[in-house]
Each structure stands twice: as C-alpha cells, then as structure tokens.
Amino acid sequence: MVPKADGIAVTMRKLGIEPDIVKYSIFIDALCKKGIGMVSGAEYMLDTMEKQGIGPDGVMYDMLIPALSKAKDIVDKMRKKGIEPCDGTYNTLVDAYWKEGMPTGAVGIISTMRKQGIEPDHATCNALMEVMRCQ
Known part of the structure; x- marks a missing residue:
C-alpha cells in the first residue's frame, strides 16, 4: 500500500x-x-x-x-506537534472506542474532555447515547 x-x-x-x-x-x-x-x-x-x-x-x-x-x-502525536484535541477530536474518539467494542473507553473520554476544559456538546452526548444503547 x-x-x-x-x-x-x-x-x-x-x-x-x-x-x-x-x-x-x-x-x-x-x-x-x-x-x-x-x-x-x-x-x-x-x-x-x-x-x-x-x-x-x-x-x-x-x-x-x-x-x-x-x-x-x-492524540499523543497531535499534542507533540502542538495541536490540541478539540471537541470534534473527542467525539471521534468516542465513536472509535465504541466501534472497537470498548464502551468504557468511550465513557472515559468525557472525563478527559472535562479535564482539558472542553464540555461535551450535542454530538458527544449523541455518540455516548449510541454507546449506551448498544451495550
């Protein structure tokens, strides 16, 4: 490839x-x-x-x-390049963890977001609801 x-x-x-x-x-x-x-x-x-x-x-x-x-x-590579994750990055992470069958990781993203001073938005909440619905 x-x-x-x-x-x-x-x-x-x-x-x-x-x-x-x-x-x-x-x-x-x-x-x-x-x-x-x-x-x-x-x-x-x-x-x-x-x-x-x-x-x-x-x-x-x-x-x-x-x-x-x-x-x-x-995400670590982004930070090393001086690019801080935004709410879109975290929403993508929630979705990625969910698709990998790791709902705990998806839920943990919310805690990480808040520690970074980023509040979950509607897209984050929708992604989390999808994770919870599919458990």
Whole structure:
C-alpha cells in the first residue's frame, strides 16, 4: 500500500499539480475509509507531507482516529506537534472506542474532555447515547 500512496504524490507532480494540505487530506481520508489495511498508507502520506513542510492540522489527525485501534497514540502525536484535541477530536474518539467494542473507553473520554476544559456538546452526548444503547 505504501508504494501506491507515494505514487499518488509523484503522479500529481508529473502532471504539474503540487500536493497541498487539501489534497493530502483527501487522500488520507480516502485511505482511512478503505479500512485498517490502508491505514499504513495514510500514516505514510502524513509523514510524507510533514517532510515536505506541510503541517497536518487537527482535522487531518481526526481522520486517522476511526481507522486506528491506537487512537490514543494519534492524540499523543497531535499534542507533540502542538495541536490540541478539540471537541470534534473527542467525539471521534468516542465513536472509535465504541466501534472497537470498548464502551468504557468511550465513557472515559468525557472525563478527559472535562479535564482539558472542553464540555461535551450535542454530538458527544449523541455518540455516548449510541454507546449506551448498544451495550
């Protein structure tokens, strides 16, 4: 998968199209939506864009969370880059934990949010209700 992911940027350059954060976001989102087997390509593209000086934003990291069982690692990586998780990040984490069959982790996100000074919003509450409904 990684060679294909790398080939996308190379092909674009051959066509005179310079990859930017928007284009990389589209590629990463598409790779993550394809499933776990494609996540290594998405992570590779993230590393490639960083090497090119194109800094990922919080939205881009949020795209990776549902595709990874190691969501906490992604949040830690965000923080190391100086990007603090927002309510959207936490909502994505709740959903990721739920889909991984870890409802306790999903509920624990609320505590983490509050410690960070972020109050749960309607989307957070809806995601939690879904977790509780499916238990």
